[in-house]
Amino acid sequence: MTKYLARHIVRFALLMLAVGLVVFALVSVSPIDPVQANVGQAAYVNMSEAKRAQLASYWGGDVPFWERFANWAGALLHGDMGTSLRFNAPVSEVIAHRAANSLALMGIAWLISGVLGFALGVVAGARRGGAVDRVVRGYCFLLASTPTFWLGLLILMIFAVQLGWFPIGFSVPIGVSAADVTLADAAHHLVLPALTLSVTGVANIALHTREKVVDVLESDYVRFARARGESDLSVVLHHCLRNVALPAVTLQCAFISEIFGGSVLVEQVFSYPGLGQAAVTAGLGGDVALLAGIALVSAALVFGGNLLANILYGVLDPRMRVNEGGA
Amino acid sequence: MMTKTNGGAPMEASSAGRAAELAHERTAHEGAQLHHHHTHAATSSHGGGHHLLQVEDLSVSFRMYDEGAPYFKAKQHDVQVLHELSIAVHAGEIVAVVGASGSGKTLLADAVLGLFEPNATVTGRIWFDGERMDAAGLRALRGHGLSLVPQSVSHLDPMMRVGKQVEGFANDLSKAERKTRRAQLFERYGLGPEVARLYPHELSGGMARRVLLCCALMDSPRVIVADEPTPGLDLDLAVRALDDFRAFANEGNGVLLITHDIELALRVADRVAVFKDGTVVEETATASFADPGLLRHPFTRELWHALPEHDFAAGEGAGGKGQEQACEGEKESASEQVREHEKASSPVPAQVREGEETPTPASAGAGGFDGKEGGAC
Numbered sequence: 001m002t003k004y005l006a007r008h009i010v011r012f013a014l015l016m017l018a019v020g021l022v023v024f025a026l027v028s029v030s031p032i033d034p035v036q037a038n039v040g041q042a043a044y045v046n047m048s049e050a051k052r053a054q055l056a057s058y059w060g061g062d063v064p065f066w067e068r069f070a071n072w073a074g075a076l077l078h079g080d081m082g083t084s085l086r087f088n089a090p091v092s093e094v095i096a097h098r099a100a101n102s103l104a105l106m107g108i109a110w111l112i113s114g115v116l117g118f119a120l121g122v123v124a125g126a127r128r129g130g131a132v133d134r135v136v137r138g139y140c141f142l143l144a145s146t147p148t149f150w151l152g153l154l155i156l157m158i159f160a161v162q163l164g165w166f167p168i169g170f171s172v173p174i175g176v177s178a179a180d181v182t183l184a185d186a187a188h189h190l191v192l193p194a195l196t197l198s199v200t201g202v203a204n205i206a207l208h209t210r211e212k213v214v215d216v217l218e219s220d221y222v223r224f225a226r227a228r229g230e231s232d233l234s235v236v237l238h239h240c241l242r243n244v245a246l247p248a249v250t251l252q253c254a255f256i257s258e259i260f261g262g263s264v265l266v267e268q269v270f271s272y273p274g275l276g277q278a279a280v281t282a283g284l285g286g287d288v289a290l291l292a293g294i295a296l297v298s299a300a301l302v303f304g305g306n307l308l309a310n311i312l313y314g315v316l317d318p319r320m321r322v323n324e325g326g327a
Numbered sequence: 328m329m330t331k332t333n334g335g336a337p338m339e340a341s342s343a344g345r346a347a348e349l350a351h352e353r354t355a356h357e358g359a360q361l362h363h364h365h366t367h368a369a370t371s372s373h374g375g376g377h378h379l380l381q382v383e384d385l386s387v388s389f390r391m392y393d394e395g396a397p398y399f400k401a402k403q404h405d406v407q408v409l410h411e412l413s414i415a416v417h418a419g420e421i422v423a424v425v426g427a428s429g430s431g432k433t434l435l436a437d438a439v440l441g442l443f444e445p446n447a448t449v450t451g452r453i454w455f456d457g458e459r460m461d462a463a464g465l466r467a468l469r470g471h472g473l474s475l476v477p478q479s480v481s482h483l484d485p486m487m488r489v490g491k492q493v494e495g496f497a498n499d500l501s502k503a504e505r506k507t508r509r510a511q512l513f514e515r516y517g518l519g520p521e522v523a524r525l526y527p528h529e530l531s532g533g534m535a536r537r538v539l540l541c542c543a544l545m546d547s548p549r550v551i552v553a554d555e556p557t558p559g560l561d562l563d564l565a566v567r568a569l570d571d572f573r574a575f576a577n578e579g580n581g582v583l584l585i586t587h588d589i590e591l592a593l594r595v596a597d598r599v600a601v602f603k604d605g606t607v608v609e610e611t612a613t614a615s616f617a618d619p620g621l622l623r624h625p626f627t628r629e630l631w632h633a634l635p636e637h638d639f640a641a642g643e644g645a646g647g648k649g650q651e652q653a654c655e656g657e658k659e660s661a662s663e664q665v666r667e668h669e670k671a672s673s674p675v676p677a678q679v680r681e682g683e684e685t686p687t688p689a690s691a692g693a694g695g696f697d698g699k700e701g702g703a704c
Binding site: 129219220221223224225226227228229230231234238239242243246316317318319 | 440442445467469470471474475477479481482483484485486487495496497498526528542543546
């Protein structure tokens with residue numbers, strides 16, 4: 001067990017290091033001039049040469065790549081993620097603020113897509129070839145081939161513009177002071193982005209679950225269960241769910257990365273101030289500390305998701321449990 | 328079709344007496360030598376005036392696409408896998424269906440249990456304990472009178488503890504009754520209470536076999552359909568498995584034992600049905616295998632000659648290939664073990680000695696056969 005834990009901790013540290021390095025390398029070769037990107041076109045043109053040089057050194061333009069990376073990595077070891085130059089605040093603060101919004105959005109989308117997708121997959125698989133199966137499959141294929149941002153725009157047009165049921169963007173009402181924002185307000189703003197993200201996530205899990213259900217229903221043990229007089233419902237409840245839950249859980253944990261990627265697009269479309277939007281801002285503004293911070297957090301999330309899947313595998317599947325014990 | 332009569336017994340009426348035959352299917356009759364396409368063993372009895380399980384003219388075909396044709400041009404056509412198969416199981420007997428591996432014997436089990444694929448067309452008549460069954464009737468029988476003993480541990484849900492699976496979900500017992508009955512069965516078959524906590528992958532081959540049998544017995548069946556229950560078991564376990572079926576049959580129940588191993592079948596079964604090309608070509612008492620003159624179908628006689636303890640004669644003409652399939656398929660391992668075991672221990676197998684102590688008719692049949700073999704060796 002300690003060996004297992006140690007192995008994962010080392011892996012995690014190496015992953016963080018690699019992610020940080022890649023982000024720094026990418027930013028250093030990026031053609032974006034942080035000074036130009038952040039002060040605005042007009043101000044940049046009217047700026048004096050000395051002022052430009054001062055700003056360039058503020059953005060770290062004169063520090064060599066390796067030194068910059070070493071400084072950042074050294075500070076990180078002490079728990080300091082650096083300062084976001086764009087937001088003029090510590091990176092950890094920016095991320096914490098943004099993450100609260102994003103995690104709510106992603107968590108809800110992750111749960112809904114998982115539960116709904118699993119349910120649809122089981123029903124479609126149990127009734128394979130039937131009308132329900134065809135509808136579910138058609139829905140999934142349609143959604144799987146729909147770009148998230150396009151669906152977001154569509155939902156925005158229907159529910160926010162035409163029907164006016166939901167706000168058109170942001171995470172809180174406009175013109176209301178932060179202290180007066182209620183939970184209901186926040187929830188109201190969360191509905192459309194969460195819906196967009198969930199709806200597209202359903203297809204993946206539902207189609208995979210359906211395939212697995214079909215496999216299980218054709219297995220020897222289901223044949224035997226039927227030979228013992230079990231009804232279709234009993235077979236699904238007693239034999240199908242547990243055998244299918246395992247791959248579904250794995251898939252859904254691995255799907256965290258997809259949700260994260262989707263949230264970047266959805267947050268752009270809905271002007272929702274989350275991590276995804278911050279990442280876009282940081283990337284376009286050459287804010288390397290913030291970008292690296294967000295990359296680390298998202299990599300950690302995905303890593304955590306996969307680790308969770310591994311652990312759940314052991315909990316759910318007795319065969320894996322024995323292997324773990326032996327290792 | 329059937330050219331030789333069996334000791335002057337009346338020959339099967341062909342198409343002339345068809346109507347009479349249909350009427351006869353469920354009427355009471357005494358143990359005649361040949362009726363309903365089969366001859367009786369000494370044990371065969373018609374409790375209640377009928378067979379325990381009777382299958383008449385069972386045909387199964389599958390609607391499928393022509394495999395050779397290009398994808399979009401492929402036409403659907405019917406492939407018949409069972410043709411007018413008839414077989415009967417009497418109370419108190421084991422009937423072995425013997426045929427080559429992969430010849431479609433399992434489809435017989437599926438059809439009897441009413442487990443049809445959606446693209447299957449099944450015709451024929453099945454009687455259970457004197458009652459005519461339709462598809463719904465067969466469905467209702469599953470686990471309530473008719474039970475399956477499957478081949479391997481892959482028929483157990485890998486994610487569920489063995490005890491719970493044996494207890495089952497569809498029988499008419501209450502939860503507590505299931506537990507008690509399961510415990511009784513485990514005790515009877517030498518499975519410790521801790522086995523109930525195991526998962527299927529933790530079972531040894533012998534334990535798995537007993538667990539599968541317990542699953543079937545849990546539902547208190549009258550007829551057990553055993554689909555290749557012995558492959559992969561060593562000789563000891565195979566013999567014990569068959570003893571368990573013997574004990575079950577001796578309680579007045581029936582066993583339809585589907586196997587590719589004719590030697591094993593001859594050891595344990597009261598009657599043998601020879602399965603070839605999707606139908607039963609001959610259904611006869613095991614004792615008939617003592618003398619090829621008692622076997623009526625040419626394929627059965629070829630089979631007899633091909634048995635290792637006989638003259639190993641090659642089949643006459645085209646039948647040779649079929650016989651090879653039937654005799655030398657997967658069963659090699661098991662039957663070779665049987666032979667080795669016999670050589671190692673004594674010229675007269677342990678089975679027979681047991682049989683002599685308690686001369687059940689079944690072992691009398693097997694004993695006669697084995698005795699002859701002893702002489703030949």
